[in-house]
Amino acid sequence: MFYETRHIRMSTNKFLENLIAGSSAKMQDVRQHIALAAPYPVNVLAIGPTGSGKELIAKGIHKLSGREGKFIAVNSAAIPAELLEAELFGYEKGAFTGADKTRKGKVEEAANGTLFLDEIGDMPFSLQAKLLRVLETKTVQKIGSEKSIPVDFRLVCATHTDIGELARQGKFRADLLYRIAVYTIENPPLADRTEDLDELIKVLSMRLKKTEKKIKPAEFDPQALDYLKSYSWPGNIRELANFLQKCSVLYSGQTLNVDAIKDLMPSFGAPLDQETEEQATLWAEDTLESDFSENVDDSLATEAFSLENLTQYFDDERSLNLKKFLSELEENFIAAAMQHSDGSVETAAQKLGLNSEELLEKIKVLAVMSKSKPLL
Numbered sequence: 001m002f003y004e005t006r007h008i009r010m011s012t013n014k015f016l017e018n019l020i021a022g023s024s025a026k027m028q029d030v031r032q033h034i035a036l037a038a039p040y041p042v043n044v045l046a047i048g049p050t051g052s053g054k055e056l057i058a059k060g061i062h063k064l065s066g067r068e069g070k071f072i073a074v075n076s077a078a079i080p081a082e083l084l085e086a087e088l089f090g091y092e093k094g095a096f097t098g099a100d101k102t103r104k105g106k107v108e109e110a111a112n113g114t115l116f117l118d119e120i121g122d123m124p125f126s127l128q129a130k131l132l133r134v135l136e137t138k139t140v141q142k143i144g145s146e147k148s149i150p151v152d153f154r155l156v157c158a159t160h161t162d163i164g165e166l167a168r169q170g171k172f173r174a175d176l177l178y179r180i181a182v183y184t185i186e187n188p189p190l191a192d193r194t195e196d197l198d199e200l201i202k203v204l205s206m207r208l209k210k211t212e213k214k215i216k217p218a219e220f221d222p223q224a225l226d227y228l229k230s231y232s233w234p235g236n237i238r239e240l241a242n243f244l245q246k247c248s249v250l251y252s253g254q255t256l257n258v259d260a261i262k263d264l265m266p267s268f269g270a271p272l273d274q275e276t277e278e279q280a281t282l283w284a285e286d287t288l289e290s291d292f293s294e295n296v297d298d299s300l301a302t303e304a305f306s307l308e309n310l311t312q313y314f315d316d317e318r319s320l321n322l323k324k325f326l327s328e329l330e331e332n333f334i335a336a337a338m339q340h341s342d343g344s345v346e347t348a349a350q351k352l353g354l355n356s357e358e359l360l361e362k363i364k365v366l367a368v369m370s371k372s373k374p375l376l
Contacts, residue, residue: 022196038064046158048187051238054158062114069113077119095144110153120157190233216253
């Protein structure tokens with residue numbers, strides 16, 4: 001019995017170490033909390049900054065919970081509010097225009113498994129009450145149906161915001177917060193565990209080898225590693241992965257020194273003049289945060305950059321360096337697509353309507369022309 005218990009613990013630790021890299025005390029604490037919470041059917045809230053790997057916490061809990069159902073992930077912030085209810089709870093045929101067939105929601109798909117709701121703090125207030133009812137009754141009701149379907153699922157949520165403060169401000173339901181935060185696990189930012197950087201680079205390099213066959217991961221000499229550890233990494237693991245991929249595209253298989261990586265670091269290099277850069281960034285963010293999805297219509301982009309909108313830019317007789325502006329705009333779109341695709345060149349290329357070779361070529365050109373942002 002003692003041997004079996006010890007063997008299970010060793011297997012659990014090994015699985016979590018492979019899933020979530022890092023030997024720092026903070027990450028050991030995270031893995032310990034996952035192992036403690038996983039066997040029990042309590043709702044878990046993972047908190048931490050964007051890009052820190054909160055979904056890995058959810059995947060670890062699902063794997064160690066012993067549940068036989070699927071792991072279903074939903075990003076509450078990425079789905080328009082009017083579509084999120086249908087995405088979560090499903091709908092009956094004819095429930096609304098375009099509902100040409102009955103469809104299961106993500107809650108129902110997660111039956112006997114785990115539902116991961118990322119960025120729960122961005123869930124519309126009106127929808128929070130419906131989620132609360134699902135949690136209280138253990139049933140789900142499709143849009144357009146009066147039938148309640150029993151469903152057993154494990155809920156793990158994540159947020160990068162101070163959800164407690166949102167509840168105090170009345171922007172998040174306190175009763176729902178109590179339901180989802182039975183057990184809370186905090187994932188630290190990369191800046192708080194830079195001692196893990198060497199290990200993270202090794203793990204990310206191994207993943208890069210598997211996903212991008214044409215790229216050999218770049219390596220870094222000791223001084224370059226120290227230099228990387230001095231950076232704050234506001235984008236956390238995601239930013240590190242994108243930076244590593246950028247280095248590997250430009251210097252495939254090479255060992256880089258400090259001088260080589262300085263020009264590639266995201267916070268270095270001469271930006272555009274401030275006014276032009278702010279306007280370029282604003283337009284790019286407004287466009288990306290509108291109604292873009294995997295099935296986005298190009299007319300949306302045309303509307304965002306319509307003649308009327310562009311004419312307003314020159315109302316105060318400002319001047320514009322068009323070449324630099326368009327270069328910055330293209331760089332913003334590529335960087336956003338890479339981030340949304342978790343660093344996969346192939347996926348980002350599909351989102352941008354390019355093939356992988358075309359995107360890689362653009363990345364190389366833009367990396368030489370502008371050193372203000374990481375594209376990879």
